[in-house]
Amino acid sequence: DQQVKQNSPSLSVQEGRISILNCDYTNSMFDYFLWYKKYPAEGPTFLISISSIKDKNEDGRFTVFLNKSAKHLSLHIVPSQPGDSAVYFCAAREGGSEKLVFGKGTKLTVNP
């Protein structure tokens, strides 16, 4: 039973355009959501997070949107750069727990 789903295994975009990565969840007890970027042979790097009391959080080129009624969140990267090419993981946490539940990841390729 996958509680966090990233339905697109891969995404390819042109440099300078917007990248939109999507994530769906089923557990309504999740109250904190995070996005991580991962390069091969390295650990995941924290990108941005959002609490369930918000619907948007922005940090530079990265914006995360949360739609609680649809149990859906998305990560927007604008403008996309070749260095953004990596696997992106969506993760969620239940209130009071440090345990993260991860999606399977989306491999983003930004073409020059």
Add this chain to the structure above:
Amino acid sequence: KAGVTQTPRYLIKTRGQQVTLSCSPISGHRSVSWYQQTPGQGLQFLFEYFSETQRNKGNFPGRFSGRQFSNSRSEMNVSTLELGDSALYLCASSFQGASSPLHFGNGTRLTVT
């Protein structure tokens, strides 16, 4: 500030052996978690420690165990290794709090032959 440090980076063991992996969290972080990453299952939660106490455990057999020391450093042990234990083992630390993200180390790549 130094990040999460995991040692060793690579490890090769044979079936039936046991292994101990080490993790030093970011200074000031008291919560340490361990995850297993495999191509088929993705990132799976193993356990979490806070102030030397295990607070949460994932769905892994008892061969997987861990501990945390008074300086917040943590170790993870896998006994009676199986081929399926080959994976990237990731340690993460956090400051602890409702909106405190986990910060990961670069992992230990364990290969069981």
